[in-house]
Amino acid sequence: MSKTTMTRRGVLKTGAVAGAGVALPTIFTASSAAAYTNEPTGSTVKFGFNVPQTGPYADEGMDELRAQELAVEHINGMGDGGALNTFSSKALGGDGVLGKKVEFVTGDTQTKSDAARASAKSMIEKDGVVMINGGSSSGVAVAVQGLCQEAGIIFMAGLTHSNDTTGKDRKANGFRHFFNAYMSAAALAPVLSKEYGTDRRAYHLTADYTWGWTQQESIAAATEAMGWETVNNVLTPLAATDFSSYIAPVLNSGADVLVLNHYGGNMVNSLTNAIQFGLRDKVVNGKQFEIVVPLYSELMAAGAGENIKGVYGSMNWNWQLQDEGTKAFVQSFGKKYGRPPSNSAQTCYAQTLLYADAVARAGSFNPCAVAEALEGFEFDGLGNGPTLYRADDHQCFKDVLVMKGRDNPTNEYDTLEVVEKTPVDQVTYAADHAMFGGAEASLGTCNPGA
Amino acid sequence: MDAIILQILNGLDKGSAYALIALGLTLIFGTLGVVNFAHGALFMIGAFCAVTLSKILSISFETIDPTQQDFLGNPLVVKTPYVHAWFGPEFGASLIDWAVPLSILFSIPIMIGIGFIMERGLIKHFYKREHADQILVTFGLAIVLQELVKYFFGANPIPTGAPDALTGAFDFGVFLGFDANTVIYPYWRLVYFFFSALVIGGVFAFLQFTTFGMVVRAGMADRETVGLLGINIDRRFTIMFGIAAAVAGLAGVMYAPINSPNYHMGMDFLVLSFVVVVVGGMGSLPGAVAAGFLLGVLESFASMNEVKSLLPGIDQIIIYLVAIIILLTRPRGLMGRKGVMEE
Numbered sequence: 001m002s003k004t005t006m007t008r009r010g011v012l013k014t015g016a017v018a019g020a021g022v023a024l025p026t027i028f029t030a031s032s033a034a035a036y037t038n039e040p041t042g043s044t045v046k047f048g049f050n051v052p053q054t055g056p057y058a059d060e061g062m063d064e065l066r067a068q069e070l071a072v073e074h075i076n077g078m079g080d081g082g083a084l085n086t087f088s089s090k091a092l093g094g095d096g097v098l099g100k101k102v103e104f105v106t107g108d109t110q111t112k113s114d115a116a117r118a119s120a121k122s123m124i125e126k127d128g129v130v131m132i133n134g135g136s137s138s139g140v141a142v143a144v145q146g147l148c149q150e151a152g153i154i155f156m157a158g159l160t161h162s163n164d165t166t167g168k169d170r171k172a173n174g175f176r177h178f179f180n181a182y183m184s185a186a187a188l189a190p191v192l193s194k195e196y197g198t199d200r201r202a203y204h205l206t207a208d209y210t211w212g213w214t215q216q217e218s219i220a221a222a223t224e225a226m227g228w229e230t231v232n233n234v235l236t237p238l239a240a241t242d243f244s245s246y247i248a249p250v251l252n253s254g255a256d257v258l259v260l261n262h263y264g265g266n267m268v269n270s271l272t273n274a275i276q277f278g279l280r281d282k283v284v285n286g287k288q289f290e291i292v293v294p295l296y297s298e299l300m301a302a303g304a305g306e307n308i309k310g311v312y313g314s315m316n317w318n319w320q321l322q323d324e325g326t327k328a329f330v331q332s333f334g335k336k337y338g339r340p341p342s343n344s345a346q347t348c349y350a351q352t353l354l355y356a357d358a359v360a361r362a363g364s365f366n367p368c369a370v371a372e373a374l375e376g377f378e379f380d381g382l383g384n385g386p387t388l389y390r391a392d393d394h395q396c397f398k399d400v401l402v403m404k405g406r407d408n409p410t411n412e413y414d415t416l417e418v419v420e421k422t423p424v425d426q427v428t429y430a431a432d433h434a435m436f437g438g439a440e441a442s443l444g445t446c447n448p449g450a
Numbered sequence: 451m452d453a454i455i456l457q458i459l460n461g462l463d464k465g466s467a468y469a470l471i472a473l474g475l476t477l478i479f480g481t482l483g484v485v486n487f488a489h490g491a492l493f494m495i496g497a498f499c500a501v502t503l504s505k506i507l508s509i510s511f512e513t514i515d516p517t518q519q520d521f522l523g524n525p526l527v528v529k530t531p532y533v534h535a536w537f538g539p540e541f542g543a544s545l546i547d548w549a550v551p552l553s554i555l556f557s558i559p560i561m562i563g564i565g566f567i568m569e570r571g572l573i574k575h576f577y578k579r580e581h582a583d584q585i586l587v588t589f590g591l592a593i594v595l596q597e598l599v600k601y602f603f604g605a606n607p608i609p610t611g612a613p614d615a616l617t618g619a620f621d622f623g624v625f626l627g628f629d630a631n632t633v634i635y636p637y638w639r640l641v642y643f644f645f646s647a648l649v650i651g652g653v654f655a656f657l658q659f660t661t662f663g664m665v666v667r668a669g670m671a672d673r674e675t676v677g678l679l680g681i682n683i684d685r686r687f688t689i690m691f692g693i694a695a696a697v698a699g700l701a702g703v704m705y706a707p708i709n710s711p712n713y714h715m716g717m718d719f720l721v722l723s724f725v726v727v728v729v730g731g732m733g734s735l736p737g738a739v740a741a742g743f744l745l746g747v748l749e750s751f752a753s754m755n756e757v758k759s760l761l762p763g764i765d766q767i768i769i770y771l772v773a774i775i776i777l778l779t780r781p782r783g784l785m786g787r788k789g790v791m792e793e
Binding site for chain 2: 055056057058059232234237239241242244245246248249251252265268269272273276277278281282284299302303304305306307319320330331334335340410411413
């Protein structure tokens, strides 16, 4: 008869070793045999769509998800092909990517950095995705981009407008198709000075987080260069819902323009409050008082309703554009979902196609090969006109739209009108621009994760 | 001086919403002894009553206009509200325009009904449980109500305007002898303030001058003795729950034009309203109202640029700072009664 002796110390030791083994992320164990993280081995490959499915940006996330699903359909050769028919690159043949059918899993960012990282991590480690796309906030984008860099996955950013995403926080594994705060300001300032004159005094209300700060810095610099004076910049808490106490002091500040560096619910409420206070009916310094919203989205415009009429802003893309890429995408999206796509949907759709195309051109899912294929890539036909994915910072450079709230909308989607298509040259800046981290900002090196 | 007057007006206006929600919370706590974390959700449902009525009034029939096209190039579907067809375009349009004030009548029975169902269906089973259990179950209920509203109305804010006649702003500056355009205040916010004062006055009058109110007040002071006198105090307390729900609902209905309603607006007010109740004194109705206005005004002053430049970030913590100071100096709150939450 054998006798087993168990000691307390022995049990603890065994438990600790076993626990560490179980807890070791599969990312490290699985990739040891592969050339890079989540190298697809079967007949399918998985994309991870990380969008806000709950929380205040859930509607925007839902629209992104619709577009991503449509992009996967088109890559797999289903549906009408959408903008793949107009895309300048013909590397995708409608049979998946490198002969593998594309599948996708989704995660919920909740528009919270920690939740977004957790859902991205789960998709990478448990579902084995080769790339992450989507999102509706710069805080989330910077957090998830950092995670993808560590994990050896490509991050194709969704809606993120802070300069930091491809500025001081740029990463070799991260790519942004959406425009940024600097580009909004560079496109808007000339239109504003043409419409409202060069002798204006601006009062800024700014959401107190990364996007708000860079947006305010950009628009203040661009308008000051046109001759405007910045009277004041007041930081407002992100959680604020009633902006009346921030708007009341504007009346007596001597300002004749209010710039709302707010997005989402913040912007809907601050604009509504400003209109309630009758700001746009006032004449200050002998001029009509005006309001500017540097970054627009269709959903915000819908939320603000009539208050948006005549207010200037900017967008990455709009469904009303008449180029072939836009028409193909809007037709395809409209037929499937019965509504026009938002600009956050378009950027996610384009990013998904761009990733798949880069894989096809590189002939590999290896993130470093994909990154190389995307760097310096020039393309057209996805709705934004000729576009460059700049190698230095992984930022797309393309025309920017200056928008205005439509005075007489003909239907529920007709809230904004395109005032001007600002040419790409006017919004281009040096990769080592001070607002983008200066000379110290660096992509680092690509991480394949193996 | 003009800036101070403006911030007082702003504070009274914010305070109106805090006071109305805190009043309902205190009514429920004082009568039923329940800490109702679903009260913010009732405020949100009130706002969605306004959204619902304006959607109902805007229900339309569709006709096809072959001369225009939609975004896919198909003939445009033109929507005409039924009320335009039934009552003429002019009266129909003004019905839709006045949807929010009309929602007051629409929301009262709905909110009382929701209050009854909540109390009889769920909360009554938790009367004898710990406060922690009550908080958990009502907080859970708030999340369920919130998600239900999100399911039906989406996550995006829904613009719900005030009647055209009440949009725009009133020039207080001229009224008070200052220059024009120095102190202007939106008409609808003034309406909100006076409406709140009316509702608060109505609730106090109801409790003070009716037999029903007298019994409720007696029950709040000593539930057991009132029960021993043969009065069914539970039934009256259920009605009070319904009334508290209606007060929160009315606060929400009238708030809809101030900020476009969204499904989580109740949560934004809930924590602040609890601070208001604690500062006012648990179970004290006048305390809740006074603290609501006090904290509203202080919050507005803290947002002034002059104050923010001296104490950066003060606008985000002022309410909690005041709560700490008051609880340290007056542990029962401003008008708290001895014995409440002290067992």
